[in-house]
Amino acid sequence: MLRFETAGESHGECLVATLTGLPAGIPISVEAVNRELWRRQQGYGRGGRMKIETDRAEIVSGVRHSHTIGSPVAILIRNKDWQNWTDALPVEDVDGAEDKRKPVTRPRPGHADLAGSLKYDFHDARYILERASARETTARVAAGAMAKALLREFSIEVLSHVIAVGPARLERAATWDELVALSRRDEILLSCVDAETESRMKEVVDQAYRTGDTVGGVFEVVAHGVPVGLGSHIAWDTRLDGRLAQAIVSIQAVKGVEVGFAAEGSATFGSKVQDTIHYNREQRQFTRGANRAGGLEGGITNGQDVLVRGFLKPISTLRRPLESADLATKEPALAAYERSDVAVVPAAGVIGEAMVALVLAQAFLEKFGGDSLRETKRNFEGYVKQVSEY
Numbered sequence: 311m312l313r314f315e316t317a318g319e320s321h322g323e324c325l326v327a328t329l330t331g332l333p334a335g336i337p338i339s340v341e342a343v344n345r346e347l348w349r350r351q352q353g354y355g356r357g358g359r360m361k362i363e364t365d366r367a368e369i370v371s372g373v374r375h376s377h378t379i380g381s382p383v384a385i386l387i388r389n390k391d392w393q394n395w396t397d398a399l400p401v402e403d404v405d406g407a408e409d410k411r412k413p414v415t416r417p418r419p420g421h422a423d424l425a426g427s428l429k430y431d432f433h434d435a436r437y438i439l440e441r442a443s444a445r446e447t448t449a450r451v452a453a454g455a456m457a458k459a460l461l462r463e464f465s466i467e468v469l470s471h472v473i474a475v476g477p478a479r480l481e482r483a484a485t486w487d488e489l490v491a492l493s494r495r496d497e498i499l500l501s502c503v504d505a506e507t508e509s510r511m512k513e514v515v516d517q518a519y520r521t522g523d524t525v526g527g528v529f530e531v532v533a534h535g536v537p538v539g540l541g542s543h544i545a546w547d548t549r550l551d552g553r554l555a556q557a558i559v560s561i562q563a564v565k566g567v568e569v570g571f572a573a574e575g576s577a578t579f580g581s582k583v584q585d586t587i588h589y590n591r592e593q594r595q596f597t598r599g600a601n602r603a604g605g606l607e608g609g610i611t612n613g614q615d616v617l618v619r620g621f622l623k624p625i626s627t628l629r630r631p632l633e634s635a636d637l638a639t640k641e642p643a644l645a646a647y648e649r650s651d652v653a654v655v656p657a658a659g660v661i662g663e664a665m666v667a668l669v670l671a672q673a674f675l676e677k678f679g680g681d682s683l684r685e686t687k688r689n690f691e692g693y694v695k696q697v698s699e700y
């Protein structure tokens with residue numbers, strides 16, 4: 311069983327990710343982890359915080375001599391901004407600490423501020439937003455980089471791109487080669503494979519900037535090289551589509567998820583939606599007429615690319631704040647504003663990749679097991695041979 315957890319607060323000392331259950335012997339490059347962290351920080355429309363931070367992974371357990379050793383992997387990413395918050399968020403109360411707090415009493419509609427404060431009995435939303443912030447996803451991306459390293463050993467790659475920013479939408483499918491080229495870019499604008507659409511997306515972000523607003527969008531995660539047979543139809547919680555949906559919707563600001571062409575499919579007839587089945591006698595394998603199912607049928611991967619889309623609402627911290635009510639006085643007040651991103655769709659795509667990689671790695675290890683990479687490979691190769699002899 312592969313388990314992962316994150317800890318850390320947005321303006322605390324650091325973020326932490328732990329992963330337990332990775333087999334020993336997976337090659338790990340810290341540079342590759344840092345590249346993923348860098349990708350998460352990019353995108354047109356990000357706010358001032360990204361100018362402060364240069365996220366770097368410090369692996370403090372589970373990797374020695376560039377390989378996993380089977381013990382839990384622990385990764386730490388320091389918050390540079392912490393130096394501005396040491397007095398406001400001390401671990402131990404000291405004399406005068408009360409005066410140095412930075413309370414947030416005007417909850418932002420759409421954020422966890424109000425529901426969290428009521429639930430945890432705080433009259434200051436600070437402790438809620440510190441953990442609810444999407445800064446936490448730094449740790450998820452670091453953990454996801456470990457999952458990607460495992461999957462890469464089996465020629466499975468996970469990438470993403472942006473399909474929509476507000477009303478600006480990519481009207482064609484992206485090829486796998488386009489996604490690879492996108493992932494190698496050293497300048498990330500809006501992570502769209504089509505230059506003309508990307509410039510329209512940029513205009514939408516500019517418009518939101520001008521008006522003190524924010525804008526959401528849609529990203530698509532594609533997992534390439536996934537074998538047939540991950541996940542299972544036998545129970546609700548073993549269905550891989552359901553597990554992927556949970557992973558994607560758990561990303562901050564994501565309010566919806568689509569596996570394959572779900573929305574389009576729901577608006578048409580069955581004859582136009584199902585991916586027809588054929589058999590290629592020379593290659594001795596089944597082939598499909600299309601991939602509208604997004605690589606999943608009955609909660610099982612079918613060997614085609616896994617396609618999952620995340621729908622982001624616009625970020626809830628607005629420079630031109632919305633109506634709210636003060637937690638202390640209960641009087642009408644405009645919502646709090648410190649600083650914020652205007653659009654985060656490309657970053658959410660990178661986080662989506664991490665979540666998909668983690669779920670696929672979990673399902674992969676459930677099926678193939680192994681305490682060492684050599685053992686996992688032996689199990690995997692046996693299964694691949696069995697399927698090829700079907």
Ligand code: EPS
Binds near residue numbers: 448626
């Ligand atoms: C984020 C860091 C945060 C926000 C953002 C994501 O930094 P700060 O709150 O210091 O400006 O930029 O968080 C949110 C979108 C949110 O709603 O809390 C990051 O590292 O991604």
